[in-house]
Amino acid sequence: MKKWFAVIGNPISHSLSPFMHEKWLNENDIDASYIPIHVEEGKLEDAVKALKLLGCSGWNVTVPYKEAIIPLLDDIDESAKGIGAVNTVVKTADNRFIGYNTDGLGFIKSLGPIKPEDRILMIGAGGAARGIVHAFKQAGFTNISVANRTAEKVARMMADLQIGQGITLQEAENNLGSFDIVIQTTPQGMKNQANTLPIQLKNLKVDAIVADIVYNPLVTPFLEAAKEYNVRTINGLGMLVHQGAIAFSYWNGVYPNSTNMIELLTEQLGGNYVNR
Numbered sequence: 123m124k125k126w127f128a129v130i131g132n133p134i135s136h137s138l139s140p141f142m143h144e145k146w147l148n149e150n151d152i153d154a155s156y157i158p159i160h161v162e163e164g165k166l167e168d169a170v171k172a173l174k175l176l177g178c179s180g181w182n183v184t185v186p187y188k189e190a191i192i193p194l195l196d197d198i199d200e201s202a203k204g205i206g207a208v209n210t211v212v213k214t215a216d217n218r219f220i221g222y223n224t225d226g227l228g229f230i231k232s233l234g235p236i237k238p239e240d241r242i243l244m245i246g247a248g249g250a251a252r253g254i255v256h257a258f259k260q261a262g263f264t265n266i267s268v269a270n271r272t273a274e275k276v277a278r279m280m281a282d283l284q285i286g287q288g289i290t291l292q293e294a295e296n297n298l299g300s301f302d303i304v305i306q307t308t309p310q311g312m313k314n315q316a317n318t319l320p321i322q323l324k325n326l327k328v329d330a331i332v333a334d335i336v337y338n339p340l341v342t343p344f345l346e347a348a349k350e351y352n353v354r355t356i357n358g359l360g361m362l363v364h365q366g367a368i369a370f371s372y373w374n375g376v377y378p379n380s381t382n383m384i385e386l387l388t389e390q391l392g393g394n395y396v397n398r
């Protein structure tokens with residue numbers, strides 16, 4: 123039977139994953155398809171049964187099912203356990219379904235060459251930030267500060283993940299010069315959200331890397347502000363592409379061309395290739 127893959131979520135029509143995976147399947151001469159599946163509220167269990175029954179070889183999971191899918195799988199790996207969310211399901215040779223989370227590692231790959239000694243500042247302590255901090259920890263980074271508006275939330279996250287320290291947004295702004303990599307993970311700057319900056323960037327280190335996990339718009343107000351300081355800026359498309367590329371490699375055993383995909387998606391979203 124021809125292999126097929128899917129992405130499940132609600133809503134799903136906006137997902138860029140089908141475009142990305144179909145292109146990679148073609149490029150790598152793999153005879154398979156990748157389809158988007160809209161799963162109605164309350165129907166996740168039925169949908170997972172159907173995916174298994176109909177021979178799906180593996181699928182991605184997006185909002186709002188990344189946590190709810192966990193009890194429906196046979197096992198989850200360390201990445202998904204630590205984050206408490208699954209974005210990729212892999213079918214094993216003996217028909218077991220294992221959950222992984224490739225979001226955090228995908229983000230780290232999008233930064234290009236970095237060193238475990240680099241000092242990292244995360245802004246925001248939501249689900250996306252948690253995934254990234256966990257991946258940094260697994261990759262051997264130890265110097266991680268997370269700045270958040272609500273102190274209790276960041277304290278809980280640092281206690282859960284057992285790494286780094288929680289700080290205030292004001293402390294982050296004042297001590298910005300001591301960070302090599304600055305990562306914006308709040309929804310500020312997203313299309314239809316407030317255009318304010320979580321922190322001002324005047325103390326930014328001259329050779330810092332500044333990243334935003336948002337890719338719509340391609341250049342957020344945060345990245346716009348960082349560009350004024352001539353530092354390297356990285357938007358959220360790299361994370362999207364690399365989380366997909368890692369999933370693709372788990373399913374198919376090859377790591378697809380991510381650079382070309384970032385260029386293609388940037389064009390699709392009407393921008394110029396900005397990251398590198």
Ligand code: ATR
Pocket residue numbers: 245246247248249250251270271272275307308309310316320
């Ligand atoms: P996700 O799980 O998608 O990452 P989330 O859980 O809604 O998103 O988390 C959003 C993060 O952005 C939180 O850290 C939130 O701060 P609080 O913990 O104080 O709520 C942060 N955030 C959202 N809007 C913000 C704003 N206007 N200023 C500063 N931080 C903001």
